[in-house]
Amino acid sequence: MITAVLLGGGNVAHHLAEAFLASKDIILKQLYARNATSVAKFQHDVSITDDLNLLEEADVYIIAISDDAIGDLSHQLFGNKLVVHTSGSVSMDSLENEGRKGIFYPLQSFSKTKPVDFSEIPICIEAENSKDLELLEKLAYYISPKVYKISSDQRSKLHVAAVFVNNFTNHMYKIGNDICKQYDVPFEVLLPLIKETAAKIEEVSPNEAQTGPAKRNDQETIQRHLNLLDTKQQEIYQLITKSIQNG
Amino acid sequence: MITAVLLGGGNVAHHLAEAFLASKDIILKQLYARNATSVAKFQHDVSITDDLNLLEEADVYIIAISDDAIGDLSHQLFGNKLVVHTSGSVSMDSLENEGRKGIFYPLQSFSKTKPVDFSEIPICIEAENSKDLELLEKLAYYISPKVYKISSDQRSKLHVAAVFVNNFTNHMYKIGNDICKQYDVPFEVLLPLIKETAAKIEEVSPNEAQTGPAKRNDQETIQRHLNLLDTKQQEIYQLITKSIQNG
Incomplete structure (x- = not known):
């Protein structure tokens, strides 16, 4: 007790x-x-x-x-x-x-x-x-x-990591939602993908789970995507694409 | 049939x-x-x-x-x-x-x-x-x-949105994983948070779901976090923090 x-x-x-x-x-x-x-x-x-x-x-x-x-x-x-x-x-x-x-x-x-x-x-x-x-x-x-x-030291690092996987991930959802709204597509279409993305890394590491145009270095698709985004979204798209490509 | x-x-x-x-x-x-x-x-x-x-x-x-x-x-x-x-x-x-x-x-x-x-x-x-x-x-x-x-037009937008909620989200997991490895914290500690982050937006919009130091404009925590990151991680942390704050 x-x-x-x-x-x-x-x-x-x-x-x-x-x-x-x-x-x-x-x-x-x-x-x-x-x-x-x-x-x-x-x-x-x-x-x-x-x-x-x-x-x-x-x-x-x-x-x-x-x-x-x-x-x-x-x-x-x-x-x-x-x-x-x-x-x-x-x-x-x-x-x-x-x-x-x-x-x-x-x-x-x-x-x-x-x-x-x-x-x-x-x-x-x-x-x-x-x-x-x-x-x-x-x-x-x-x-x-x-x-x-x-330890307190480890915990402070864990907290930064949590900001990436929680706060920043949620912001990726938010941008996805913004794009959907902008073009009149229901955001709910993306919910199963979001769920699966989170479920996948219970089985494989985030490195192994990475897919998409950045990972494939598919420049044609990347360029087409950039053309659909506003300036702020483009900035984020480019930075994360670069980061994925640098491994 | x-x-x-x-x-x-x-x-x-x-x-x-x-x-x-x-x-x-x-x-x-x-x-x-x-x-x-x-x-x-x-x-x-x-x-x-x-x-x-x-x-x-x-x-x-x-x-x-x-x-x-x-x-x-x-x-x-x-x-x-x-x-x-x-x-x-x-x-x-x-x-x-x-x-x-x-x-x-x-x-x-x-x-x-x-x-x-x-x-x-x-x-x-x-x-x-x-x-x-x-x-x-x-x-x-x-x-x-x-x-x-x-429509094909909507689908191309949906595809960019999917890159954000899937590929880019996975990259947030990857950075979280990198930070954990660097400081010898098991990444599995973050898995329930990742799952909950994905589950939350089935009930509330990503806007409502947003929490964290960027959202609260907690400059002290933001600065402490930046000090724990390498240059590339800092660049991403700063850009997404700015983007969250600009709503």
Whole structure:
């Protein structure tokens, strides 16, 4: 049994609260949110507070708030507590509590409305001492089979990589959508291709999966494509084509 | 019942042959391939030839070969046949047969080894006359519920859009993979995020789905990310970040 207090009222806090409440091995002792109404949906399941002086005792305090507020909130947590945050891009050193520190980073893109299956979500953990790392590992395995010990240094790199495969990929979808709209073609025609592109690299490496005119160096098609794009789209098309060709 | 002859020995020809053979409404009368061994696996299911003079009669002749060979092969098909090709980027006019022309374009990324579920694949059709379009529509619905009437003009745009959401997206995966390798982080940690990114836009538009430091204009994180990348990766990071910010 691990006892936990969750601090935050956003997407990550919501989904973690649900996962913790659903686990028979985790006791969610309390939810802290500056604005208690943001977590009102949990009021019948767990004690809620907006006062840091009223925090209950727990094995671990999990801060799931925006990156730039983590330092400040952790600074207000006294005693030799284990305090962890859930951010992909903030280092462990940014925690300013006087006690022990760690990371509990679920690597997924969360939205409040969409339900989350934690058994599909990798959790990256880190701690200053091995005993706390063990506790975080146990906690993570209670909600997901995919647990990785990742250093702050590795995590910062992983976060850049995640920007490419998530944010930038989504922008490729956005440009595809723009082109479709412009020529009155339904974007939904592309959805199965998008799904297959993502599914393919579960089996082969992105290098092996690469196809298309850039990979084939099919200059005729590349030129025809460029003629159909606006200046900004052309710039992106050319840069990525060059990058694919340079391997 | 629709009778068809398939011309080609590559991935698309293989998967179409399988789908046609599996349909009770389609009679695959013949497979033509310049190199008959490329379609040898079908030798017990259908007549195979490498001689265009021996083509059998059919309602439709489907050319599934590389883009630059379509004109030449179609030029050798005589009589008032309905000849269609399966390419996303070649116009209907590129068919040089003397008879009727059309398009039968399954919009998906095929590989020979991976089985294909045609019920998930959009088929884009086009024909010179409405009767042929009707026949192609019927044929398409025999193997997929997702059938779209798309003009050659629209199809060429759809093909550029497909390059963005497939080829360029895969290159984002590749860069993510490079970063992970460089810092000894397992790329598999990112696979659930990749899957979720693709799944998300089945429910919301790419515009609504956009998150990340570029979208938030989080200059601190952007700068930290740039410091972790090599020159080529930086160039791509900066251009896409700019493009996201320009909406």
